Amino acid sequence: MVVPLHKTSNTIAMMEYRKEEILLKAEKINLFFGEKQVLRDIDLCIKNIVRPGVTQGQVVSLLGRSGIGKTQLFRILSGLQKPTSxxxxxxxxxxxMQGDMGVVFQNYYLFEWRTIRQSLELAAKKNPQLKPTDIKDQIDQQAQLFNLTEHLNKYPQQLSGGQRQRxxxxxxxxxxxxxxxxxxxxSGLDVIMLEKVVELLLKVSLSDELKTLILVSHDIETSVALADTTFILAQEDGKPGATIIKEVDLCERELAWEKDVKNKKEFANTVQEIKALL
Amino acid sequence: MKQLFAPFANMSRKVIYLLVIGQLLVALMLWHNLSHGLIPKPIKIAENFFALLPTKVFWDNILVSLVLTLKAMAISILVTLFFAYLSVVPFFSGLAKFLVKCRYLTLTGLIFVFTLLTQDGSQLKLSLLVFGIVPFFVTSFLSVITSIKNQEYDLCKTLRYNRWQTLYEVIIIGKADQVLEIIRQNFAISWLMITMVEGLSMSEGGIGTLLIKYNKYNDLGNVLAIQLSIFLLGLFFDFLLGFLKKWLFPYTKLQTQ
Structure with missing residues (x-):
């Protein structure tokens, strides 16, 4: 079950990890819109990454150019859309199945007719692990963690883009x-907001061993800096539809879970390598 | 001044009010100076209007019409909501679409059928009004339902809502404000129809009966005075429903800000 055990001389504890059970697997995904093939033979596998002494979830990024079919793959992975095969x-x-995965849409869609607290209550009520008596406390806790306490009684239209995302x-x-x-x-975030979102996603990924974030993005640098694995969705010469042309294991390259990873030469090389593939 | 004729120019509320009052005054002055003969001048209509206001006949008839309109509106809304909400269920969707097409049917041709089906004049008026209003209400509400973004349904799916819960959250709760908006927009239609159906059974009175009576004697001053009162009542209900919408659904106020 234990896959690789990586160690480096200067960051032994940080880079020690192993990949265990499969958390998500997509096999031979094809998607057609009429005659047009959008996705072709997509295979991807996300495994539970275990780091001794650290509660570490998974962060996977799915990169591709605009219009390549990322959102379609995103919808298929989340169970919102059925693939052709x-x-x-x-x-x-x-x-x-739909509902098995949490989904945060690009424009952070929320029920516009509900206050944030009401929306959160509705979501929490559908969580079988939460007792009804714990819901209020959980909402207050999460709101505090994500700096939303003072906005709980507001409607979505009263929030900024960042607050809606949170x-x-x-x-x-x-x-x-x-x-x-x-x-x-x-998408559409300024530098300060971008840092905050990255920090927020890291916080989420560290909240539980099995917590798995799948980021669909065309922002290569930010996605690679945050992820432990990157899948590249692109079209192969002469073949219809987009497919996963490469899986980059960022743990193996010692580019995962490092705060200042963007300063590393290997990071720049990896970004260049991905850019060349897109 | 230039701004008044510039497309999309932003004007303060005060300027808009002044503009409307100014235009109204100009229109009334033109009317006053150009009308002679059969069409009464605005002052004559105002005199008739203020003469009608304290009379019992006027208020009795207004009350009869209002009660009938509100009854018809209430029944129409219930029928509309029933068919509109269920329009997302395949079994009922055809029926809802048929109701929409019914707006092309004229009421005049159906009066005899409705007379046979109802027991008295009051029922006849009410059923004709409901039959006249429902297709317009259903048309408006179905357009609200079809314009719902897929993301609203997707969000429900990600939150593990079943189909009935999605219908409840997105359409019944989420579009409740639109019901009031539809009532507001279509109130004018029912107000328009009331004068027509009241002419069919005049024994109970009503604003339509009063209009027909004054028309019969070519009392144009009173006819226009009643038109003015119908117009003002319409404006009042428009304001009232708008106010209710903002009060009951505060988020709609945010959307228009």
Whole structure:
């Protein structure tokens, strides 16, 4: 079960890890819109990464150019859309159904007619692991963690983009899924906000061993800096539809879980390598 | 001054009010100076209006019409909501679409059928009004339902809502404000129809009966005075429903800010 055990001379504790059970597996995913093939033979596998002494979730990024089919793959992985052929399974090979994964849409969609607290309550009520008596405390705790306490009684229209994003994330976290899929989470953010979102996602990924974030983005640098694995979605010469052309194991390259990873030469090389593939 | 004629120019509320009052005054002055003969001048209409206001006949008839309109509106809303909410269920969708097409049917051609189906004049008026209003309400509400973004349904799916819970959250709760908006927009239609159906059974009175009576004697001053009162009542209900919408659904106020 234990896959690689990596150690480096200067950061022994940091880079020690092993990949265990499969958390999500997509096999032979094909998607057609009429005659047009959008996705072709997509295979990807996300495993539980275990780091001794650290509660470490998984952060996977799915990179690709605009219009390549990232959002379609995102919808298929989340169970919101059925592929033309192929399967998406979770732990113990169970097929992924809609609702099995938390999804944060690109424009951070929330029920506009509900206050944030009401939206969070509705999400929490659907979480089988939460007792009704614990819901209020959980909401207050999460709101405090994500700096939203003073906005709980506001409507979504009264929040800024960043606050809406945080509310969307909390909503999905309270819903109880270990998976959180985020569609273009870095799109349209300024530098300060971008840092805050990265910090927030790291916080989420460190909250539980099985917590798995799947980021669908075209922001290569930010995604690679945050992820432990990157899948590249692109079109192969002469073949229809996009497919995963490369899986980059950032743990293996010692580029995962490092705060100042962007300063590393290997990081710049990896970004260049990915850019060349897109 | 230039701004008044510039497309999309932002004007303060005060300027807008002044503009409307100014235009109204100009229109009234033109009317006053140009009308002679059969069409009464605005002052004559105002005199008739203020003469009508303290009379019992006027208020009795207004009350009859209002009660009938509100009854018809209440029944129409219930029928509309029933069919509109269920329009997302395949079994009922065809029926809802048929109701939409019913707005092309004229009431005049159906009066005899409704007379046979109802027991008295009051029922006849009410059923004709409901039959006249429902297609317009359903049309408006179905357009609200079809314009719902897929993301609203997707969000429900990610939160593990079943189909009935999605219907409840997105359409019944989420679009409740739109119901009031539809009532507001279509109130004018029912107000328009009331004068017509009241002419069919005049024994109970009503504003339509009063209009027909004054029309019969070519009392144009009173006809226009009643039109003015119908217009003002319409404006009042428009304001009232708008106020209710903002009060009951505060988030709609935020959307328009």
């Amino acid at each position: 192929g399967t998406v399974t979770g732990i113990d090979n169970k097929p992924i 509310a969307s994330i909390i909503q999905q976290l309270l819903n109880g899924s270990n998976f959180l899929l985020l569609d273009e989470p870095f």
